[in-house]
Amino acid sequence: MCIKASTTHNNDPLRRSANYQRNIWVPQFIESLQSEVKDMLIDDTVGCLTKLELIDDLERLGVGYHFEKEVKSILAILFINSDACVKDDLHSTALYFRLLRQCGYKVSQGNVINQINMSGNLRLGLCEEVKEMLSLYEASHLGLRGENILHEAKYRTVKHLKLLINENKDSSLAEEVNHALELPLHWRMPRLEAKYYIHAYQREEKMNPILFELAMLDFNMLQSTYQHELRNLSSWWKHLGLSDKLSFARDRLVESFLGSVGVAYKPQYQCCREWITKSVCLIIAIDDIYDIYGSLHELELFTAAVERWEIEAMEGLPDYMKICFLALFNTTNDIVYMKYKEDGVDILLYVKKAWADFCKAMLLEAKWSKMGYMPSLNEYLENAWVSSSTTIGLVLAFFGTGQPVTHEALISLNNNPDLIYYSAMILRLCNDLATSSAELERGDVPSAIQCQMHEGYISQEVARENIGDLISEMWKKLNESIYDSPFEDSFINIVVNNARTAHSIYQHGDGIGVQDHEAKKRVTELLVEPLSI
Template identity: 40%
Template sequence: MVQVLVNFPLTCIQPNLNILKTNSRSGPLHHAYRVQKTWQTRCSNQSAELTIDRRTANYQPSSWSHILFEPTSETDNEWENQTKILNKLESEVGSMLDCEDLEPQALIELINDIDQLGLSYRYRQKIKNALNKLRDLEDATGDKIKSSLHTSALYFRLLRQHGFEVSPDVFERFKDQNGNFNEDLSREVRGILSLFEASHLAYEEENILNEAKSFTSLLLKDSKKLVGANMSEQITHALELPYHHRMRRLEARRNIEAYAQRGEKNQVLLELAKLDFNLVQTKFQSDVQEVSRWWKVMGLADKLDFARDRLMESFFWSVGMAFEPQFSKCRTAVTKALTLITVLDDIYDIYGSLDELEQFTDAVVRWDLDAMKDLPEYMKLFFLALYNTINDLAYETLKEKGEMIIPCLKKAWADMCKSFLQEAQWYHKKGTPTFEEYMENGWISSGGAVLLIHAYFLVTENISNEATESLDNHHDFLRWPCIIYRLTNDFSSTDEIERGETTNAITCYMRGTGLSEEFAKKNVSKMIEECLMKMNKQLSSPSPFEENFIEVAMDLARIAFCQYQYGDAHSAPDVKAKNRIVSVMFDPIQLREAENDVKGGNN
């Protein structure tokens, strides 16, 4: 069992310094400071003091400062019993997918339920086989599917989601003689909601799906007051963020709880979903123990106390990118990378002088311990932590997969540091980049490319030269989710603006076009939509990457939406953000129904 004690700090401890406070707003977590202090490096063997002009963002400390791991209360027999139950239920659900007598509509609903409950990773090939069977039977059963707006939209979404080519022309039958969607459809709220969800799997220039999105959005907003509480909540949830863009494990938790309240439900499927969620959750807890030990040994949270300590938030990102239980090594590597990126970002954005940052960037580019000899002590400490962590990952990969990945990893970190340095130069030299210059640099400075490149080597079964070269050369499928990462981050970057760091996508767009903030945000949102449509197309297009990595790249965009939907849940996590982490990683779903079924079966 894992017991988590979460601290919710009411205030931040103020440093005992001579502080000139500027650009503040109410609330202890939103002060921006220019700090003039006598600074002595904490890890230095020398006693010489340096007077350096440094900033601090006054970030809130980690809310996960006390994580107590206690021995599990489950015996080996209990664990083995749960695994046996899961295997039995998994086999039963697999048989349902293989059933030849299942009506097409019922099969589509079953596939959707499996997906929504977070189980599709267990049935990837069976689902593809079932969808292929449905396609083969379209001539005979097509009218049964196509006559229903809900079934048509659901079938379309599932096909695209699982990499099948399907034309959106199937929705032409729901238009009137003037080429507009039929207003009578407003009575089919469930179908309208399904069409709204399907429209988010559009490719570029698929006008009918753009029309469908606009049409359904308006109808759903008008319908919320006319339907029951449950349907109204579903509509609100979808309009806030559609299913295709949501973090999969968090959504699975929500859908399991909602499915349990249904009047008609598949009890076998429900109990499998509950058991799967909890067993995968225990895997997360084991992974957290590992990265927590690593972070404690690193000691950076204590030594570099000007920077954010966001280990748990970083692990949550890794779960968003690769939740499947077999990807523990990926989650561990991504967590380490993002935790280090978070500290490094604060070194470049807040703490380091421009001369120091130029020296540090050179050291990372050279990837040479000799290059760090002239760095200040805090940078030496960080560089060595980074160097050892990345080299350890490369060693493990060479040992297990026979692949030498150091060149690719060090290039990724060097590219990111150069992009961080560019942003620091803009700030220190009062430079004003164009929107195009900002974005060309910003998608790399998001850090997403580093995370994806680490993930590639740990979720890919057969590492190929073509894929590795594509990563080195910034393949579009590396770039698109990182653009989304950057832009969603910029939408939430109010704290950076208050510190005077006004260079973000929105402000650059406003300066370059003369448009208002409202119009700038609309155009930046359009860029996000364009990237999403390009990524949708990649699901069914030839690619140098395996399916596992394509899903990870899609999931990077999803976790970015999740973490920046209500502000910056990485830098300034609030109670809602912490509750999301607890629900996915520490709070199990009750299994009483499953336990009762097993006991009854043994009598």
């Protein structure tokens, strides 16, 4: 390295310069990349399939949020001119179907069915055939109730893809298929999928250097934002001191923050991530009070205190509950104050109701457990979607992401619409699949697994398969609930992301209760390790 002495003036001390290259990752450079991508999107000389594949790559690489207006405009045009996109092959037709439905267009399954019938047994060569099958497989997860052809296509493609991979030794192709079969794209947490796909995209022949560079930079910049937020939340959690006072409860700040990133990953949602993280930390502590530590009498007192939402309601609570109630009361009221100060909107009524409903649902489960009562599956689920705590996080997300606070939206939010209900149900069922064996050993509250085993006199293995099928049905209903919703697309995406995040957290076991290899891997990939530029 050549180091030169600089010239001096007016008796200034001698200065040295290493002649380092100037930082090229300035905002202007990133903006230039975004401008080039926009040019690709609006290029009228390229065909429909090229546009669809570009949009798909942008979404999977995690940078689609930069081009929301352009993407919506393109998909709106393609929706009107559907004949131009659905006549070529099964891949383009299935991709069109999936992207349009993801954007909220209720496109018909008819064109996909026609291509399935035309494709027959699909002998196109291995790579082409895998591409066709993967596209159909991913599209099938956007199906609704009653779309039985798509439902059958899902099982058909799974079987077909497994056969194709067994016949071939291509490791990269096998990895792509296994990744999809492990969890479909529509069910995956967006930011974790982004990091996976950036690595996969780099190996593809069609890799566009501009998209790749933008995705790398964007991932690292967002990760840096998340790290800054997590440091601030760590100070808050330490200052709150709840983990020191409740030694029996799980201390899971990082996992709570990871969940908030899964639900609301966009940089402008910092407030939302903060609120969700704080609420989940409190939810975990309260959950352990109801499930493990508290007596039934104490739990009844705590539930009544939360319903009253007054400092005087603490009277009669044991010390460990007083500290927990104060942490909940003060943290929630701080959030309410910030929202009112900034926007003049009083959200206390909605947040109080969400916390009270959660505690009442937890109390009922505690009574079942202490009485040795095993509810039917329907009875359990009627309460369990509330005890999943989803409504708390999503109510905070609604107000924390700048949603238009219309009268219609508030009424729907207060009545727990299908959109929130099915997202909550997916989280509950994913949680039960991941934790039921451990909870059964501890004698905790019943889960969907145990309820079905008891009700149907079936094995745990069969019960798990049935719950897996029920999750698929809940996804169909969640897909359907986005249509005619009073909420903005941004909030709808957050509600769907809640279900996606549940799959990622509980995919390999209890990602909250157990800090094992997989749980650490998720944290490391998303919050610790940057991509090498």
